[in-house]
Each structure stands twice: as structure tokens, then as C-alpha cells.
Amino acid sequence: MHGAIVQLQRLAELFRRRRVQLAQAVGLTEEQWRVLEQIATEHFMPSLFARRRETSAAAVSRTIRQLLDKKLVSVSVARDDGRQRRYVPTAKGTRTLDGLRERRRAAIDAIWMDLDPAQLDAFTRFSGELATRLEAYAADEK
Numbered sequence: 001m002h003g004a005i006v007q008l009q010r011l012a013e014l015f016r017r018r019r020v021q022l023a024q025a026v027g028l029t030e031e032q033w034r035v036l037e038q039i040a041t042e043h044f045m046p047s048l049f050a051r052r053r054e055t056s057a058a059a060v061s062r063t064i065r066q067l068l069d070k071k072l073v074s075v076s077v078a079r080d081d082g083r084q085r086r087y088v089p090t091a092k093g094t095r096t097l098d099g100l101r102e103r104r105r106a107a108i109d110a111i112w113m114d115l116d117p118a119q120l121d122a123f124t125r126f127s128g129e130l131a132t133r134l135e136a137y138a139a140d141e142k
Contacts, residue, residue: 031063040089040093072089
């Protein structure tokens with residue numbers, strides 16, 4: 001059991017480091033990448049994003065300003081509600097996301113594609129069950 005926990009912690013740290021590496025490869029921080037990805041979805045709302053990420057609206061606003069400074073996103077006032085801002089990736093932002101996705105896809109292919117499908121299925125089932133248990137335990141602790 002303890003060996004499994006150590007390996008899970010190792011995996012979590014490696015995934016975190018890999019995300020940082022991918023972001024840095026295109027001149028972003030991990031948080032800038034997260035926000036840019038969300039802006040690329042149709043209905044990005046900074047306050048909702050902040051709530052879901054359990055961060056402050058000010059932190060998200062700061063990251064948006066950084067993306068604006070890098071010319072990766074543009075902002076306009078919503079046509080139907082002048083209080084709302086509409087954020088969209090610029091052409092440069094879209095190219096940046098495409099580059100990130102391509103690098104990520106290449107890493108997935110290099111690391112995951114030749115693994116045994118039965119082992120992947122077993123890992124998927126086990127990790128899903130473990131995640132469900134952790135979520136339930138965390139909810140009970142509240």
C-alpha cells in the first residue's frame with residue numbers, strides 16, 4: 001500500500017513537472033496555459049473559472065492581463081451586456097495552443113501508445129475507483 005502511494009505521488013509530481021515544461025516550451029506559465037485553454041472554450045467567465053479553480057478573481061485577472069500583454073488573447077465588450085467582457089484567443093494564441101497540444105500529443109504517443117492495452121484498462125479502472133474514494137473521503141472531511 002505504501003509503495004503504491006509513493007508511486008502515485010511520483011506520478012502526480014511528474015505530470016505537474018511535465019505540464020510546466022510544456023508551458024515553458026511556448027513561453028507560458030502553467031496557469032497562463034490553463035486560462036488560455038479555458039478562453040478558447042466558447043463561454044469563458046473569469047469569476048466562474050476562479051471559483052472552479054479555488055483561486056481568487058484577482059489572480060485570474062492578473063493572468064488574463066499577462067495573456068493580453070503577450071498578445072495571446074483579445075478582449076471586447078459583449079454586445080448584449082456591456083458589463084460582460086468577451087475573451088478570445090488571437091491568432092498567436094491559437095498557434096500557441098496548437099503547439100502545446102502537438103507537443104502533448106507527441107509525449108502521449110511516445111509514453112503511452114505501446115503500453116499493454118489490458119494493463120491500461122486495469123489502470124484506468126483502478127485509478128477511477130481510487131479517485132472516487134479520495135473524493136468521497138475529502139467530502140466527508142468537510
